[in-house]
Amino acid sequence: MSTLSVAEENEALLTINQKSQTPLHKNQYITTLVVLLAPILMGYTLGYSSPALPDLVDNKILTSDGQQAWFGSMVAIGAIFGGPIAGMSINKLGRKYSVMICAFPYAVGYAMIASVNSVAALYVGRILTGVGAGMTSLATPVYIAEVSSPDIRGALGASFQLSVTIGVFIVNVFGVPLSYVWLANVGCLVCALLVVLMLIMPETPQYYIMQHQRDRALSVLVWLRGPNYNSDRECREIEDNTNLKKNDFQYKEFFNAYLYIPLTISLCLMVFQQFSGINAVIFYGVTIFQSAAPSIEEHVASIIITAVQVLATLVAVILMDRAGRRILLILAGIGMCISSTTFGVYYDLTKNSTSSANVSLTNTDLGDSHTPDLTWLSMMSMIIYITAFSLGWGAIPWLIMSEIFPTRARGAASSIATAVNWTCAFIVTKEFFDMENAMTSAGVFWFYGGVCLVGVIFVVVCVPETKGKTLEEISEYFSRDQKILDFPIAEQIT
Numbered sequence: 001m002s003t004l005s006v007a008e009e010n011e012a013l014l015t016i017n018q019k020s021q022t023p024l025h026k027n028q029y030i031t032t033l034v035v036l037l038a039p040i041l042m043g044y045t046l047g048y049s050s051p052a053l054p055d056l057v058d059n060k061i062l063t064s065d066g067q068q069a070w071f072g073s074m075v076a077i078g079a080i081f082g083g084p085i086a087g088m089s090i091n092k093l094g095r096k097y098s099v100m101i102c103a104f105p106y107a108v109g110y111a112m113i114a115s116v117n118s119v120a121a122l123y124v125g126r127i128l129t130g131v132g133a134g135m136t137s138l139a140t141p142v143y144i145a146e147v148s149s150p151d152i153r154g155a156l157g158a159s160f161q162l163s164v165t166i167g168v169f170i171v172n173v174f175g176v177p178l179s180y181v182w183l184a185n186v187g188c189l190v191c192a193l194l195v196v197l198m199l200i201m202p203e204t205p206q207y208y209i210m211q212h213q214r215d216r217a218l219s220v221l222v223w224l225r226g227p228n229y230n231s232d233r234e235c236r237e238i239e240d241n242t243n244l245k246k247n248d249f250q251y252k253e254f255f256n257a258y259l260y261i262p263l264t265i266s267l268c269l270m271v272f273q274q275f276s277g278i279n280a281v282i283f284y285g286v287t288i289f290q291s292a293a294p295s296i297e298e299h300v301a302s303i304i305i306t307a308v309q310v311l312a313t314l315v316a317v318i319l320m321d322r323a324g325r326r327i328l329l330i331l332a333g334i335g336m337c338i339s340s341t342t343f344g345v346y347y348d349l350t351k352n353s354t355s356s357a358n359v360s361l362t363n364t365d366l367g368d369s370h371t372p373d374l375t376w377l378s379m380m381s382m383i384i385y386i387t388a389f390s391l392g393w394g395a396i397p398w399l400i401m402s403e404i405f406p407t408r409a410r411g412a413a414s415s416i417a418t419a420v421n422w423t424c425a426f427i428v429t430k431e432f433f434d435m436e437n438a439m440t441s442a443g444v445f446w447f448y449g450g451v452c453l454v455g456v457i458f459v460v461v462c463v464p465e466t467k468g469k470t471l472e473e474i475s476e477y478f479s480r481d482q483k484i485l486d487f488p489i490a491e492q493i494t
Helices: 006-020 026-035 037-058 065-092 095-115 119-147 153-174 180-198 205-210 214-225 231-242 251-255 257-274 278-292 298-323 325-361 375-391 396-403 407-462 471-479
Strands: none
Touching: 026 037, 026 119, 026 153, 026 180, 026 214, 037 065, 037 095, 037 119, 037 153, 037 180, 037 298, 065 095, 065 119, 065 407, 095 119, 095 180, 095 205, 119 153, 119 205, 119 396, 119 407, 153 180, 153 298, 153 396, 205 214, 205 231, 205 407, 214 231, 231 407, 231 471, 251 257, 251 407, 257 278, 257 396, 257 407, 257 471, 278 375, 278 407, 298 325, 298 375, 298 396, 325 375, 325 396, 325 407, 396 407
């Protein structure tokens, strides 16, 4: 019987250890691709009003500007409630089934929109699809974060926002040949596809550990990471972090630093994301694009703008695990601040030029007036802003939300963050015209630029880098002894 030498044993152990540190990615990609049907449906819902409204107006179903405005903003109202619903369901029913349940309000909402020709039914349908969007915005990032290994979690997490932009792009493309009814029917079909495919996807190992089902958790980890990866070690880390003896989360725990500090970070990122002005830029986007190229139809302009978002977000997915979260947020925030400022300059100069032109028309002896064409400034501002937002502030707030909360509190904390995000989205959308009347268009964009600047400072001072860290390492970082002002200034989690 032959025996191995000490050198050969050491070499064999080294080989095993090297393999154990490198998880396979194939099954993680498959799982993520399936669950991304939910944010595609979310983007489809957010963009649905753009191609559907002209059809609804032509059919004399929505007859006033007020009705059209409410039809667009009802999604945000539903989403405010969808987040807390998902926050409860991911702990009670699991991450997998919470994603599947998202399809139910989507399907019912789209069925009502497609089958009932009344304003009330349209409003209810939009609220229900909004509930689905709110549930999706919480359940999907959590699911992706918990099935992903640290080396690709950033890219897979950022693919959530990429899928949202793809959904917006799809609905704008389909909106060219299809009526609002058939657009709603397509939404129902995607709901069915999501449910069917999610049935064969696994539950997350974190949820199984919470349910005291270690064998199932380990089996899922082996399937996700591959047979040569040290899944048992990761399973033990999840167990230690979950702390089975205190499995029932209490809301009073939010008074502890290990929760209120990450919650504060997540809430601030959500507020900065929505008050950065993205909705205003998208709102003006088609008008700006058409002023630069009048021959391009409105729906084509919408498709081009959403295509820019998709491409920029795809770049963010590629960079997320290379550059890190902090640097992308900082650079994107600076780009958004500058472009918002130039947007304000454009509207201020345009206003002044228009006023000067009107005055000159009343003074014929002054000759012809020349109003400078500043369309290039508006186009440049729009492209830079959309690109910068997509690179950082579109995806990363959702990604960080899914990373920084401990497993036991992830549902409750994420539901609060999601509700705040959608509440801010509703406020920004509904109050935009009032802000414009009070501050002028230039003033509104300068305000957004100021918000972006404050957001950059906040990231520099308060947001730690989570790139390449396990969820358990991030949780342990926030669990160390600290006080309310002990924020991580430009700190890397170690």
